[in-house]
Amino acid sequence: MAETPLLLRAMRGEAADRRPLWIMRQAGRYLPEYRELRQTYSFRELSRSPELAARVTLQPLARYPFDAAIVFADIMSPLPALGVDFHFDPGPVVARPVRDRGAVDALRDPDPEELAPEVMEAIRTVRAELPSRVAVLGFCGAPWTLAAYLVQGRGGKDFPVLRAFAAAEESELQRLLGKLTDAMAVYLIRQAEAGADAVQVFDSWAGLLSLSRWNRLIRPHLETLLERVGRAGVPRILFVQNAPHLLDEYARLPADVISVDWRVDLAGAQARYPGRAVQGNLDPAVLLAGPKTVRKAAERLLGRVAPSGHIVNLGHGILPGTPLESVDALVEAVWEERPQ
Amino acid sequence: MAETPLLLRAMRGEAADRRPLWIMRQAGRYLPEYRELRQTYSFRELSRSPELAARVTLQPLARYPFDAAIVFADIMSPLPALGVDFHFDPGPVVARPVRDRGAVDALRDPDPEELAPEVMEAIRTVRAELPSRVAVLGFCGAPWTLAAYLVQGRGGKDFPVLRAFAAAEESELQRLLGKLTDAMAVYLIRQAEAGADAVQVFDSWAGLLSLSRWNRLIRPHLETLLERVGRAGVPRILFVQNAPHLLDEYARLPADVISVDWRVDLAGAQARYPGRAVQGNLDPAVLLAGPKTVRKAAERLLGRVAPSGHIVNLGHGILPGTPLESVDALVEAVWEERPQ
Numbered sequence: 024m025a026e027t028p029l030l031l032r033a034m035r036g037e038a039a040d041r042r043p044l045w046i047m048r049q050a051g052r053y054l055p056e057y058r059e060l061r062q063t064y065s066f067r068e069l070s071r072s073p074e075l076a077a078r079v080t081l082q083p084l085a086r087y088p089f090d091a092a093i094v095f096a097d098i099m100s101p102l103p104a105l106g107v108d109f110h111f112d113p114g115p116v117v118a119r120p121v122r123d124r125g126a127v128d129a130l131r132d133p134d135p136e137e138l139a140p141e142v143m144e145a146i147r148t149v150r151a152e153l154p155s156r157v158a159v160l161g162f163c164g165a166p167w168t169l170a171a172y173l174v175q176g177r178g179g180k181d182f183p184v185l186r187a188f189a190a191a192e193e194s195e196l197q198r199l200l201g202k203l204t205d206a207m208a209v210y211l212i213r214q215a216e217a218g219a220d221a222v223q224v225f226d227s228w229a230g231l232l233s234l235s236r237w238n239r240l241i242r243p244h245l246e247t248l249l250e251r252v253g254r255a256g257v258p259r260i261l262f263v264q265n266a267p268h269l270l271d272e273y274a275r276l277p278a279d280v281i282s283v284d285w286r287v288d289l290a291g292a293q294a295r296y297p298g299r300a301v302q303g304n305l306d307p308a309v310l311l312a313g314p315k316t317v318r319k320a321a322e323r324l325l326g327r328v329a330p331s332g333h334i335v336n337l338g339h340g341i342l343p344g345t346p347l348e349s350v351d352a353l354v355e356a357v358w359e360e361r362p363q
Numbered sequence: 364m365a366e367t368p369l370l371l372r373a374m375r376g377e378a379a380d381r382r383p384l385w386i387m388r389q390a391g392r393y394l395p396e397y398r399e400l401r402q403t404y405s406f407r408e409l410s411r412s413p414e415l416a417a418r419v420t421l422q423p424l425a426r427y428p429f430d431a432a433i434v435f436a437d438i439m440s441p442l443p444a445l446g447v448d449f450h451f452d453p454g455p456v457v458a459r460p461v462r463d464r465g466a467v468d469a470l471r472d473p474d475p476e477e478l479a480p481e482v483m484e485a486i487r488t489v490r491a492e493l494p495s496r497v498a499v500l501g502f503c504g505a506p507w508t509l510a511a512y513l514v515q516g517r518g519g520k521d522f523p524v525l526r527a528f529a530a531a532e533e534s535e536l537q538r539l540l541g542k543l544t545d546a547m548a549v550y551l552i553r554q555a556e557a558g559a560d561a562v563q564v565f566d567s568w569a570g571l572l573s574l575s576r577w578n579r580l581i582r583p584h585l586e587t588l589l590e591r592v593g594r595a596g597v598p599r600i601l602f603v604q605n606a607p608h609l610l611d612e613y614a615r616l617p618a619d620v621i622s623v624d625w626r627v628d629l630a631g632a633q634a635r636y637p638g639r640a641v642q643g644n645l646d647p648a649v650l651l652a653g654p655k656t657v658r659k660a661a662e663r664l665l666g667r668v669a670p671s672g673h674i675v676n677l678g679h680g681i682l683p684g685t686p687l688e689s690v691d692a693l694v695e696a697v698w699e700e701r702p703q
Contacts, residue, residue, distance in 0.1 A: 181679075182648075183647070183682055186646055187648045187649060187651035187652040188652075190646065190648070190649045190652050190656050190660060191652035191655075191656045230605075230607075230626065232626070233625060233626050233627065234628060265570075265605070267607055267608030268607030268608060268626060268627070285573060286570065286571070286573050286608060287573065287608070288573055288574060288575060306526055306530065307523070308521075308523035308524070308525075308526030308527045309526070311523060311527035312527040312528075312530050312531035313531070315531075316527075316530050316531045320530060339521075
């Protein structure tokens with residue numbers, strides 16, 4: 024009989040024997056088996072092949088008893104369906120940055136079938152391979168975070184071209200965010216239909232704006248996206264990074280879980296938003312320091328954050344040079360904890 | 364007769380005909396006359412020669428009626444006196460990063476005479492050249508921000524090695540911060556003795572830590588630095604960047620002015636800390652969008668932030684590609700404003 028994944032039970036705040044654990048970027052460069060595959064295939068080849076993407080998604084699960092598998096893809100993966108052309112170097116580089124009305128107009132209303140079909144197939148494979156107690160997660164970039172890459176053209180320090188565009192061409196930015204919102208709502212719902220138990224929305228660059236600018240430019244789109252996905256019955260995790268001044272607003276958005284980086288006091292957030300599930304938030308840099316330091320930091324986190332409704336994770340993606348022993352130490356700390 | 368610089372009057376909250384204005388990195392790459400000098404001299408040559416540093420410091424003052432000149436130097440400039448070896452590529456790259464007890468031990472207690480004598484001489488020249496109504500500013504990096512470069516070895520995304528060091532080697536980090544605090548206190552006081560009317564402490568990377576970690580690791584050193592400089596009678600501006608969750612704490616530190624980036628609502632900060640002078644905080648990216656957008660944003664800022672105790676500035680350094688017309692628009696907005 025199918026077992027409800029521990030992660031979903033935590034999302035609902037149900038009591039459990041222990042806290043669920045997974046790690047952002049758990050399939051990736053810190054794993055020797057991933058680095059080996061990368062000898063043969065580029066990042067893009069891995070993410071574009073449903074077989075390889077499924078294989079990479081499953082790699083960390085073979086090594087660690089994580090409670091979720093997140094499909095191996097890039098936040099840019101669905102954008103070719105909108106007519107966006109990009110390559111990786113090593114992050115996404117957009118061929119024609121979107122910086123005027125014409126470029127916004129040129130973005131296609133995507134055919135749902137074309138929204139990263141390889142991701143859908145990878146999710147189906149992974150869901151079939153894994154026991155029901157392990158949650159399969161889909162994801163997308165939040166509209167603003169996708170717009171950051173589309174307007175700036177590539178990742179980088181503080182996205183100044185994006186901020187200039189937001190100041191000078193607000194109505195074009197709004198149209199761009201609207202198009203991305205529509206596409207991402209469909210994309211997330213389709214991932215759930217393909218077998219994802221829940222989805223995570225990554226808003227990595229929201230903190231570039233002040234609260235009042237965020238309220239005006241970002242909030243309406245993010246709210247729409249989360250509402251649509253929620254109406255389709257899909258459980259939602261909302262990740263926000265480097266935006267501690269926006270935490271109150273993110274906590275009020277219609278998501279089931281708020282996932283925060285290490286700058287935020289997670290126990291404080293739990294106290295402030297009772298009944299809301301939280302995810303995080305060990306500093307991924309702490310794992311670079313080795314298992315002893317990880318153990319101490321993990322125990323401090325578990326000691327401060329109440330177990331009910333807490334999904335253990337890092338505050339951001341695991342770093343490439345992380346020793347495997349550090350991940351072991353985190354897994355042990357979570358598994359050895361006895362519920363209070 | 365010597366005229367008290369408008370900037371100092373604003374720091375004391377005194378009434379004036381208009382708000383003072385200067386721009387972080389006002390001497391630099393957006394100026395054609397600076398780029399021309401850089402054809403002949405490297406950044407390091409410019410900053411190491413007192414004559415050239417003074418010349419570069421004065422360049423923006425010849426073009427714009429700014430109310431302050433900030434000495435052209437790098438936050439790393441005083442560190443050779445501690446035995447730190449570095450080069451620029453294009454930001455500072457430390458030859459031997461400080462990552463263990465031995466490296467912290469090896470940092471010398473500097474001879475005050477050796478703390479960037481070229482900066483002292485440049486300040487003397489600039490003070491002699493400029494009318495008394497223009498303030499001359501000295502500066503230094505905050506202990507944590509200097510430690511960020513020393514431990515990580517170079518600038519970069521989120522300083523993971525620094526964060527790992529802070530987690531694993533807290534007592535060594537504390538010793539490092541203590542040494543930097545002692546050196547920077549002497550360095551700032553000597554800049555004031557050389558003719559600086561006020562000093563600015565740049566804490567650009569404080570926001571990498573949570574509030575509780577900041578309180579434990581950073582606050583004591585920053586407090587000591589500011590107190591020592593204050594006891595010497597030197598007016599202090601404290602700049603904090605990308606750390607909106609730490610604003611309350613920075614506002615309570617012993618500085619005369621709190622300078623914040625564009626993520627912060629400056630009018631809100633003014634209301635929350637009445638009587639405290641504030642500096643900032645136009646988004647430097649807005650200047651990329653041209654004079655019309657700058658004019659609008661500047662007028663919005665001036666309309667929201669009360670003039671008393673407000674030093675107009677950007678929220679971070681001016682960006683290299685900024686059109687000169689954008690700076691003109693900012694100057695005009697400030698000069699044309701009539702006091703309420």
